Amino acid sequence: MEQIILDGKQVSKKVRESLKEKVTDLKAKGIIPCLATILVGDDPSSETYVKMKGNACEKVGIKSIRLHLPKETTTETLIETIENLNHDSSVHGILLQHPVPSHIDERAAFESIAIEKDVDGVTSAGYGQTALGFGKYPSCTPAAIMKIIDDYDIPVDGKHAVVVGRSPILGKPVSALLLNRNATVTTCHSHTTNLPEIVKQADIVIAAVGKPKFIQGDWIKKGAVILDAGYNKGNIGDIDYEACLENASAITPVPGGVGPVTISMLLKHTVEAAALTE
Amino acid sequence: MEQIILDGKQVSKKVRESLKEKVTDLKAKGIIPCLATILVGDDPSSETYVKMKGNACEKVGIKSIRLHLPKETTTETLIETIENLNHDSSVHGILLQHPVPSHIDERAAFESIAIEKDVDGVTSAGYGQTALGFGKYPSCTPAAIMKIIDDYDIPVDGKHAVVVGRSPILGKPVSALLLNRNATVTTCHSHTTNLPEIVKQADIVIAAVGKPKFIQGDWIKKGAVILDAGYNKGNIGDIDYEACLENASAITPVPGGVGPVTISMLLKHTVEAAALTE
Numbered sequence: 001m002e003q004i005i006l007d008g009k010q011v012s013k014k015v016r017e018s019l020k021e022k023v024t025d026l027k028a029k030g031i032i033p034c035l036a037t038i039l040v041g042d043d044p045s046s047e048t049y050v051k052m053k054g055n056a057c058e059k060v061g062i063k064s065i066r067l068h069l070p071k072e073t074t075t076e077t078l079i080e081t082i083e084n085l086n087h088d089s090s091v092h093g094i095l096l097q098h099p100v101p102s103h104i105d106e107r108a109a110f111e112s113i114a115i116e117k118d119v120d121g122v123t124s125a126g127y128g129q130t131a132l133g134f135g136k137y138p139s140c141t142p143a144a145i146m147k148i149i150d151d152y153d154i155p156v157d158g159k160h161a162v163v164v165g166r167s168p169i170l171g172k173p174v175s176a177l178l179l180n181r182n183a184t185v186t187t188c189h190s191h192t193t194n195l196p197e198i199v200k201q202a203d204i205v206i207a208a209v210g211k212p213k214f215i216q217g218d219w220i221k222k223g224a225v226i227l228d229a230g231y232n233k234g235n236i237g238d239i240d241y242e243a244c245l246e247n248a249s250a251i252t253p254v255p256g257g258v259g260p261v262t263i264s265m266l267l268k269h270t271v272e273a274a275a276l277t278e
Numbered sequence: 279m280e281q282i283i284l285d286g287k288q289v290s291k292k293v294r295e296s297l298k299e300k301v302t303d304l305k306a307k308g309i310i311p312c313l314a315t316i317l318v319g320d321d322p323s324s325e326t327y328v329k330m331k332g333n334a335c336e337k338v339g340i341k342s343i344r345l346h347l348p349k350e351t352t353t354e355t356l357i358e359t360i361e362n363l364n365h366d367s368s369v370h371g372i373l374l375q376h377p378v379p380s381h382i383d384e385r386a387a388f389e390s391i392a393i394e395k396d397v398d399g400v401t402s403a404g405y406g407q408t409a410l411g412f413g414k415y416p417s418c419t420p421a422a423i424m425k426i427i428d429d430y431d432i433p434v435d436g437k438h439a440v441v442v443g444r445s446p447i448l449g450k451p452v453s454a455l456l457l458n459r460n461a462t463v464t465t466c467h468s469h470t471t472n473l474p475e476i477v478k479q480a481d482i483v484i485a486a487v488g489k490p491k492f493i494q495g496d497w498i499k500k501g502a503v504i505l506d507a508g509y510n511k512g513n514i515g516d517i518d519y520e521a522c523l524e525n526a527s528a529i530t531p532v533p534g535g536v537g538p539v540t541i542s543m544l545l546k547h548t549v550e551a552a553a554l555t556e
Contacts, residue, residue, distance in 0.1 A: 107412070128406025131454075132446050134385070158469045160476075166457060168410050175465075176409075179444060182469040184476065187453075191436045191460040198462065200436075 003151065004250040006227070010146075011151045012260040016060050016270060018065050023061035033274035035061040035093040035119065035266070036085050039098045040078060041071030048234030050097045062270055065091065073103045079112045086114040089247065093119030093270035098169075104237075116276070119269035122169060131176035137269040141173035144261035145206060145227050146181070154204070154225050154250060157182040162199050164188045164238070165216065170229055174206055195219070207238035217243025222261045226251045229258045282430065282528040284436040284505070287427045291540040293546060295340050300549050301339035304556075310339040311552035313371040313397065313544070314363050318356060318378045319349030328375050332434055333431075334541045340548055343369065354382045357390045370555065371397030373546035376447075380457030394554070397547035400447055409454035415547040420452035422539035423505050424459070425486060432482070432528060434502050435460040440477050442466045442493065442516070452484055473497070485516035495521025504529045507536045 023033055035057050040048045045250050046131045054155045056063040067081060078100070081104055110122040118126045121139030129135035137143075149156060159184040165171035171187060179185045183204065199205055199219040205226045207215050213230035217240055221224065226248045230238025238255030245251055252258055279392025301311055313335050317328045332342040345359060356378070363369050372395045378384045387480045388400040399417030407413035415421075427434060439461040443449035453465045461482065464471055472482075477483055477497040483504045485493050490510035495518055498504065504526045517534030523529055532538050 045334075109411075114405050118306075124406035124410045125404070128402035128404070129409060131407060132385075132402045134402075152444045158471045170458075172409060172454075176450075178452075179465055179467075182467070184464065184466050186462065186464040187457055187459070190459075191461040192357060193436045194438075237419060265410040 001246055002259075003102060003248050006148050006250055006252040006257060008252060008257040008259060008261045012264040013178075014151075015147070015261070015264040019060045019264075019267055019268070019271050021276070023210065026199060026271070026274055027061065029272050031089070031277060032063050033061070033271050034052055034065060034091050035095060035270045036065040036067060036091045037095045037097060038067045038069065038078070038079060038081065039097045040069045040104065041074050043099070046097050046099070046248065047107055053095065053263060053266060056267060057270070061265055062267060066085060071101050073101075073104065075108055078104060078109045082109065082112045086112075086117060089226060089277070091117065092274040093117055093266075095120045095266065096122065098122075120169075121173065121269075127173060127176075130173055131180075133180050136272065138177060139169040139173045139270070140262045141170050141208075141229050141258060141264040142177050143265040143269075144258050145174055146177050147261055147265065148227065148252065148258065149225075152250060156204065158184070159185045159203040160186070160201055161204040161206060162186045162188060162202035163206040163208060163221075164195070164199065165206075165210070165229075167208065168254060170208040171206075174208065178206075193274055209238050212236040213238075213240040215239040215244060217246055220244050221246040222247045223249045225249055227258060228252050228254050231259055281523055281526050283533060284426050284430055284528055284530040286426060286538045289426055290542040292429075293539070293542040297338045297376040297542075297545055297549050300553070304549070304552055305339065309552050309554060309555060310341050310368070311549050312343060312369050313373060313548045314343040314345060314369045315373045315375065316345045316347065316356070316359065317375045318347045318351050318382065318417060321377070324377070331373065331541060331544060334545060335548070338545055346417070349379050351379075351382065353386055356382060356387050360387065360390045361547075364395060367555070369395065370552040371395055371396075371544075373398045373544065374400070376400075383415050387537060394445065395551060397544060397551055399451065399547075400430060405446065405451060405454075408451055410423040411458050414550065416455060417447040418540045418543040418547070419448050419536060420455050420509050421547075422536050422544040423452055423507060423540055424455050425543065426505065426536065427503075430528065434482065436462070437481035438462045438464070438479055439482040439484065440464045440466060440480035441484040442473070442477065443488065443507075444483075445486065448500075449484075450506075452486065456482070456484075460505075480484060483513045483517075489516060490514040491516075491518040493517040493522060495524055498522050498525040499551050500525045501527045503527055506530050506532050508532065509537055523540070
């Protein structure tokens, strides 16, 4: 069976090229799209992620404002910082890098982001709009998964999608997006008792569990499409790639699959938010 | 196999008795819980529903304000009416009876309800909070389903729940509530291709499709729990009751199942909203 390798780098490249043009148009109208990123503390991988996002902005012409707050920052100070950005008309998108230090009420901080600047899709209000079908900025990884599906013309309507994971920015919103596109959706998680059996029914498998090589080759139905949103230490996804490849009809690699498209969705949402201020 | 008939009237009665006490307490503190209902137009069954809800309020001591707007009402006027209620501190809950006449943008009207008064659980913000696990007032029918499940100690954790239907106030939020209680949840709908097979896997079946006797007896796994949120003409639910009874371990009748508890959840949310103004 010949597999299609879903090339996230290629999908991402096309998105970023089209964004460059849009940014040029906006700048001609005097609008400079701008994403503010907030990093709290010194977690090295969070630092890397924020840097990657900021750099990606600049490559397509989006201005990047990078706030780095000390790890002692209180919830109140963080929320104040976010509210200042909410009121700053030169900022179109706000990204608070997850996770924040454990003494901070991360949910309260996320909720303080104005919905029109929630380009990372972390607020409950944004989630609600996405799930009810009229959200502007779904969380970026779910948006990336849908973008890959669309670019490769993968049929969703009437298909059985099995999502493994239920986090607020991944498993839950990707389940909602697939449901809104007329998939039958099963959402699985750590309390699911017969996971292999359930995954075996999937026409579309979404791996969003955060455990390296968790999803096994013999769980995959012949012809299934697999999108792996996992990104674990050592560039390893949530699926056992080599083993899963065998039965898949299409599959994302890690790295080079969902990851790069995720950042492109962040850029896309930021440009869209800027365009709405025209 | 002996079936438990899940007696919604009994569940409802207990809720309402406890609400009467809470209302008495609140009144002693000078707070009169108050629900405002809005009916637009002259649809006879909507009129009946609104009347039932208003009367149920009064029976437990909740004040009921009943606004009846003509069928020509515009979206703007309806939203203005809602905003006045949002600002009226004597009103604790607002219910806009669905459906409104077709020329009105119902979603815009729902969205204009202040989240702290959205006791019927219709706003996307309320939905988002419910789905992410910290919502105060889920939609009333999903809340009723969970209340019956809890009152009868039906295990949910690790069970496979199959929800048939995906409406914004029923199928989607009940899927979210069950997922948050650690069920594995499959949400099905009109585009689901192999519905009988999927329902056959369910430990818990939620019928929320709005088609009389839609779910057949031979779709039910032996020992499944069935909650029927359907209410079709002639007091007929969404399941073929007699046929489904055979394999079920527990089942809601129609009428007398989910229905009465739904109204009790509306009353409960209104009293809770009033208590928060203490």
